[in-house]
Amino acid sequence: MKYGASAAHLAKKILSRVRNVSEAPRKFFVQIGAGDGWTEWKGPPVGKMITGGDSIHRLVSQGGWEGILVEPNPHVFQRLRWNYRHMNSLIFENIAVAERDGVKDFYICHKNTHLSSFSLEHTQKHDPTGREGFVESVEKIRVRCMSLSTLLQKHNMHTIDLLQIDAEGYDFMILQSLDLFAMKPRAIRYEHKHMTQEEQTACKALLEKNGYRVHPTDFLNTLASLEGMCGISADAPPGGRKTSAHTQEQSHAL
Template sequence: MNRPAYPGVAGLSSSVFCKKEPRNTKFVFAEIVDYVLAVIRPDGEPVTFVQVGANDGERGDPISRHVIQGGWRGLLVEPVPAAMERLRAHYSTCQGLVFRGEAIWSEEGRRDFHIVRGEDVLSSFSLPTIMMHELKYDDLPGMIETVPVVTRRLDSLCRETGFEMADLLVVDVEGCDDIVLRTFDFDRHRPSAILFEHVALSAEASQAIGEFLEKLGYEIIYDRHDCLCLLGERFEPRLVEFLGRVVRAARDN
C-alpha cells in the first residue's frame, strides 16, 4: 500500500505565522536572513552569538558560513551526543566557540528527551512535533530513543559561559522554541536579532511568543518556517520596513 503524500511540516502547522505562500518566499527570506547576519555588527567586530539546537552545524544551518568566515564567537548548545560530535568536527578550526551538551528548558534538572536515530535533527522534547514527520518514514516510532538529559535555563547557562551579551540568538528546537526563548534574560540584555523556528508551535504558543517579543521592541519578519526578529533600536527603521515589504511581496505573488 502506498504511503499517503506528506504535505510538509508547514502543511500540518497551526502557527499564526504559517501563511500559505509560494515556494520562492523561502528563498527570499533566506537571503534576507543572510543579509542581516552580514550587517548585524556595523562596527565590523566579530559577532557574538548563542545557538540552541545547533545540531551538526551543516544541514540547513543559517549561521555556519558566517561563523567560520567571520571568526564569530559563540555558545552552541546541542544535547544529542552524535550531533555534538559532528558539530565539534565541523567547527574544529574555529576559535572562540563554546560547546555545551545540555538541553534548554524552563526548569533546571533532568527530563526525558526523544532522539531520532538516523535523523537526529528532528530530536526534541516534543514527541508530537517529531511525529509531524511520520509520513516521510517507514517506521518513525521505531527510530525514536527516549533518554534523560540534563536541562538548563538559557539565562543560567549564558551567565556561566559568559555569553549574556550576545548580538544574535538562534533557536531551532523542534516545537519548544517559545520555551527556550522565555528562559533568556531579556531584562539584562536584548540581542540585536533573534532567529527561531515557529512552524511546530501551536496557534496559541506562536501568537504568545510573537506578542512577547514585540513588547520587547522586536519587529518580526517571517516565512512559513522561521521568524527573524530585529530589535528596533539597533536597526534603521526604514531598512526593517523594506525587508518586511520584500517578504510580504514574495508571499503575495
C-alpha cells in the same frame, strides 16, 4: 502567509548588519539546536537536507564571531564538534535548554538524526506515512538541561548579537525564559513552524513589547530585530563575554 524573496532579502540584510558591526571587534552568538553545524533542512521548493547549508556555519566561518553551540543529541553533538574542529572561538554544550535546570527524558530518532525533542508525540508525528522502522528508531535518553539564563551565566555572556533557536516546538518557551529587558539580542531567529497559532501570536507580542520588529522569513523561521538596528543599538555595550572565549567542550555523560 506568503513569504517570498523580499522576506528572505530582508533577513539577509538584517543578519548582514549584525555581522558587520564595526564598533565591536568580536561578535557573539548563541545557537540552540545546533545540529551537526553543517547540514540544514530547506523547505519547499527544496524539501531536503542541504550539506553545507547551515546558516550559522557560513556566518561564523567568515571570522570575528565567538559563540555557544547547544546540541542535546550526543551522536549529532560529536559531528558538531568535528565540523567546527578548526575554530577555537566556540563553546560546545551537549545539553538541552529547558525552562529549568535538571535532567529530563529526551527523544532522538536514529532514522532522522536532525529530529529530537522532549515530546515523543512530536517526534513520531514526523512519520505520518508509517515508514518501516521509523518508530523503532526513536530512542528515549536522559539529557542534562539548563535554562537559558543559567547557560549565559555559566559562560559569563552578557551581550548577544545573534540568538538562533531551533528547538522543535519549544522555541517560545525558551524566549519566555530569557529576560529580554536585561538581555537584548540584536537579532533573534526562531522556528515558528511547530508553534500553535496562539503561541505565534504571543511570541510576536512578547518581542514587539521589548522593542523588536518581527519578520517571518519562510514557512519555518521568523527573524526579530531590534527597532532601528543598523549595527549596535545605542543602549547596548560592545562585546559579549567579559573574557575571551576559548574552545570548551562541555559534554556530560548521564
